[in-house]
Amino acid sequence: xxxxxxxxxxxxxxxxxxxxxxxxxxxxxxxxxxxxxxxxxxxxxxxxxxxxxxxxxxxxxxxxxxxxxxxxxxxxxxxxxxxxxxxxxxxxxxxxxxxxxxxxxxxxxxxxxxxxxxxxxxxxxxxxxxxxxxxxxxxxxxxxxxxxxxxxxxxxxxxxxxxxxxxxxxxxxxxxxxxxxxxxxxxxxxxxxxxxxxxxxxxxxxxxxxxxxxxxxxxxxxxxxxxxxxxxxxxxxxxxxxxxxxxxxxxxxxxxxxxxxxxxxxxxxxxxxxxxxxxxxxxxxxxxxxxxxxxxxxxxxxxxxxxxxxxxxxxxxxxxxxxxxxxxxxxxxxxxxxxxxxxxxxxxxxxxxxxxxxxxxxxxxxxxxxxxxxxxxxxxxxxxxxxxxxxxxxxxxxxxxxxxxxxxx
Numbered sequence: 001x002x003x004x005x006x007x008x009x010x011x012x013x014x015x016x017x018x019x020x021x022x023x024x025x026x027x028x029x030x031x032x033x034x035x036x037x038x039x040x041x042x043x044x045x046x047x048x049x050x051x052x053x054x055x056x057x058x059x060x061x062x063x064x065x066x067x068x069x070x071x072x073x074x075x076x077x078x079x080x081x082x083x084x085x086x087x088x089x090x091x092x093x094x095x096x097x098x099x100x101x102x103x104x105x106x107x108x109x110x111x112x113x114x115x116x117x118x119x120x121x122x123x124x125x126x127x128x129x130x131x132x133x134x135x136x137x138x139x140x141x142x143x144x145x146x147x148x149x150x151x152x153x154x155x156x157x158x159x160x161x162x163x164x165x166x167x168x169x170x171x172x173x174x175x176x177x178x179x180x181x182x183x184x185x186x187x188x189x190x191x192x193x194x195x196x197x198x199x200x201x202x203x204x205x206x207x208x209x210x211x212x213x214x215x216x217x218x219x220x221x222x223x224x225x226x227x228x229x230x231x232x233x234x235x236x237x238x239x240x241x242x243x244x245x246x247x248x249x250x251x252x253x254x255x256x257x258x259x260x261x262x263x264x265x266x267x268x269x270x271x272x273x274x275x276x277x278x279x280x281x282x283x284x285x286x287x288x289x290x291x292x293x294x295x296x297x298x299x300x301x302x303x304x305x306x307x308x309x310x311x312x313x314x315x316x317x318x319x320x321x322x323x324x325x326x327x328x329x330x331x332x333x334x335x336x337x338x339x340x341x342x343x344x345x346x347x348x349x350x351x352x353x354x355x356x357x358x359x360x361x362x363x364x365x366x367x368x369x370x371x372x373x374x375x376x377x378x379x380x381x382x383x384x385x386x387x388x389x390x391x392x393x394x395x396x397x398x399x400x401x402x403x404x405x406x407x408x409x
Contacts, residue, residue: 007054007055008052008053008054008055008060009052009053009054009055010050010051010052010247010250010251011050011051011052011053012048012049012050013048013049013050013051013088013089014047014048014089015047015048015049015081015086015087015088016086016087016088016089017084017085017086017087022047022084022086023039023047025084025086026039026047026049026081026086026088027039027229029077029080029081029084029086030049030051030229031229031230033059033061033072033077033080034061034062034063034069034230035051035052035059035060035061035072035077035229035230036052036060036061036062036229036230036240036243036244036247037049037050037051037052037228037229037230038050038226038227038228038229038247038248038251038278039226039227039229040223040225040226040227049088050226050247050248050251051077052247053074054070057073057074057075058070058071058072058073058074059072059073059074059077062230062235062237062240065236065237066235066236066237066240066241067237067240068240068243131173131194131195131196132171132172132173132194132195132196133171133172133173133192133193133194133195134169134170134171134192134193134195135168135169135170135171135172135176135190135191135192135193136167136168136169136190136191136193136308136309137167137168137169137178137188137189137190137191138165138166138167138188138189138190138191138295138298138300138304138308139165139166139168139178139180139185139186139187139188139189140164140165140166140184140185140186140340140341140342141166141168141179141180141185141188141340141341142161142166142337142338142339142340142341143159143166143316143318143337144337144338145168145179145180146159146168146316146318147318147326148179148326149168149170149176149179149318150170150318150319150320151320151321151322151323151326152176152320153170153172153174153176153320154174154320155170155171155172155320156170156317156318156319157169157170157317157318157319158170158307158313158314158315158316158317159315159316159317159318160303160304160307160313160314160315160316161315161341162301162303162304163301163341164341164342165299165300165301165304165341166304166341167304167307167308167313167315169307169308169313169315171195178190178207178209180209180211182211182340183211183212184340184342185211185340186210186211186265186340186342187208187209187210187211187261187265187266187298188208188209189206189207189208189295189298189300190206190207190208190209191204191206191291191295191308192204192205192206192207201221201287201288201291202221202224202287203219203221204219204220204221204291205217205218205219206218206219206220206291206294206295208261208265208298210261210265213260213261213265214260216257216258216260216261217257218254218257218272218276218294219252219276220275220276220290220291220293220294221287221290221291222252222276223248223251223252223276223277223278223283224278224279224283224287224290225278225279226248226251226278226280227278227280228244228248228278228280228281230244232244232245232281245281248277248278248281249273249277249278249281252276254272254273254276255269255273258272258273265298266298266299267297267298267299268297268298269297271293271296271297272294272297272298274293275290275291275293275294275297276290276294288309291309292305292309295308372388374388374392375388376388377389377392
């Protein structure tokens with residue numbers, strides 16, 4: 001069967017053994033059978049294997065010439081592992097009408113080959129209390145959402161800018177969401193680094209939120225240490241080698257997630273995919289370097305990535321001091337703070353910032369607005385009088401804001 005016509009699932013298989021480390025034995029068995037598999041170590045000294053299995057329970061392997069063969073059943077592979085004292089769970093029902101036929105088994109409808117099979121209990125980490133996470137949000141937003149985020153999570157938010165990009169850095173154990181004002185803010189790339197345990201960077205993940213597509217979830221280090229059981233470079237048939245490599249690269253679904261991003265998400269898909277590819281087949285080496293490479297693929301400046309990974313990110317710090325104070329600070333900061341950084345150089349925004357830096361001039365403009373509003377309130381036209389009232393109210397609010405700004409200078 002041509003490689004491009006092969007339909008299979010990549011099953012994540014736990015390798016369970018009483019031995020301290022069954023990885024070497026598992027690799028030997030898979031290599032002897034020439035299975036197109038990958039292996040990586042897991043927590044606690046156990047191991048995980050990535051094994052391609054078709055719908056009818058056939059394990060995809062190679063013959064001596066490097067062509068695909070379909071005569072290895074999941075039962076035969078389990079028996080080979082059992083002979084070495086290793087339990088291999090492939091996500092299928094291990095019962096059969098004829099236990100001795102050695103043929104493929106029917107999938108259990110209640111199981112999914114995409115999940116770790118044989119799990120009868122909810123994992124403890126899903127029931128545990130939320131763990132503190134260090135969050136870095138990269139976007140084109142200015143400081144307005146950093147003020148609100150600090151109030152919502154009850155923790156300080158560090159704010160930095162580099163060109164048309166900004167960084168919000170904070171730590172929280174609360175459920176939170178990335179705030180966006182409009183489509184003009186573009187995508188928000190959020191790096192999450194767990195703050196407990198010894199595998200913080202290995203377990204870090206990235207969420208990409210776009211106005212026009214579902215949030216993409218990425219774990220750049222999830223396949224970092226996965227290694228092929230067979231040497232890809234020695235496979236004589238190019239189609240088989242390509243299928244094997246593609247299986248290892250696409251096993252975690254990164255390519256599909258990247259393809260699903262749209263609407264203001266600029267990304268170098270080749271660079272992003274390489275940051276998630278196993279090191280053994282050409283992926284970016286190093287857990288921190290992979291995170292850097294993945295973020296860089298979205299155009300995030302290296303200066304902000306350094307700040308996100310540093311112990312002290314620097315920059316301006318916002319804290320939650322009550323909603324009244326937040327609203328007051330938003331008013332004092334002015335309209336220009338709500339404009340995306342990509343629009344900061346537009347003439348109207350630049351003019352607003354120029355006036356804001358000159359409170360006396362701003363107060364004079366508001367005084368003129370007040371005088372014009374008072375004059376309109378004396379008009380015979382109801383429309384003009386109504387517009388005049390609006391101008392008076394707006395001018396009075398602006399004068400109060402200008403007075404506070406002058407006092408704080």
